[in-house]
Amino acid sequence: MIERIFVFILGGCVGSFLNVCIWRIPQNLSVVKPRSYCPHCHAMIGWYHNIPLVSYWFLRRRCKNCGQPIAFTYFLVELITAFLFLILYVQYGFGLEFFKFGFLFSLLIVMSVIDIKYHALPETLALSGIAAGILFSAGETYVVVHDRFFFSSGTLPIIESFEGLVFGLGCMYLFKLCGDLGIRYYLKIRKKESVEGETEALGLGDVDFLGMIGVFLGIHLTVVTFFAAPFFALVYVLWALCLRKSHVLPYVPYLSAAAFFSFLWGQKVLEFCNL
Ligand SMILES: [Zn+2]
Helix, strand or coil, X not given: CHHHHHHHHHHHHHHHHHHHHHHHXXXXXXXXXXXXXCCCCCCECCHHXXXXXXXXXXXXXXXXXXXXXXXXXXXXXXXXXXXXXXXXXXXXXCCHHHHHHHHHHHHHHHHHXXXXXXXXXXXXXXXXXXXXXXXXXXXXXXXXXXXXXXXXXXXXXXXXXXXXXXXXXXXXXXXXXXXXXXHHHHHHHCCCCCCCCCCCCCCHHHHHHHHHHHHHHHHHHHHHHHHHHHHHHHHHHHHHHHHCCCCCCCCHHHHHHHHHHHHHHHHHHHHHCXX
């Protein structure tokens, strides 16, 4: 029990760091220096006002210095990360997988919130994710080769990662190509300009993103992610249609939710479909 509480607190601390990343990466600022400060008045935040999960409520959701409200997203990111770490710990203990998937899902949280806020993602994030995923796979491959005398090369983690990468990139690129053609054709026959400047179904960032998912989850779970994402997006689209909000949809949050779904239940879905 005590370990689980420790992992939950650890997740909260990592979530606090993810908030710093979400705020600073799109502005090209360092995520290490300077210490945390209020985005409104730039006053430095003391450690006792920066305790994950607790300080947000303790400070009554306002900056101690200028009284401006602190966004609920800060608390939400810390809470989600804390639960995520707990789930991973219960499933894997403190093994290589804990760190591998802890890294992946932390990155997904950062990318999702940035995509929701800016409708764009720095390319470096997915590319760094792909590089890190290959390193983790290389580590796992080393363990497999070292521990087992017989193994088939097709089941080596590094091979599965590269299969996932190629499938993720290729599949999403085809999807983008068809979508782009569809939009162009639609605008042509309706003889109208795009309302919000959209001529692309998906950004190239979404393509890299599914490649990254492929590296971490392998080809089968990436297929599940690809097909599950529209269902998660549909919920948002219906909500946006009802409230007549923008129909430009940040796709990364739904791909992320789908990836997490696939990570937890993808294998069951595949078995159910006899794949
Ligand atoms: Zn302030």
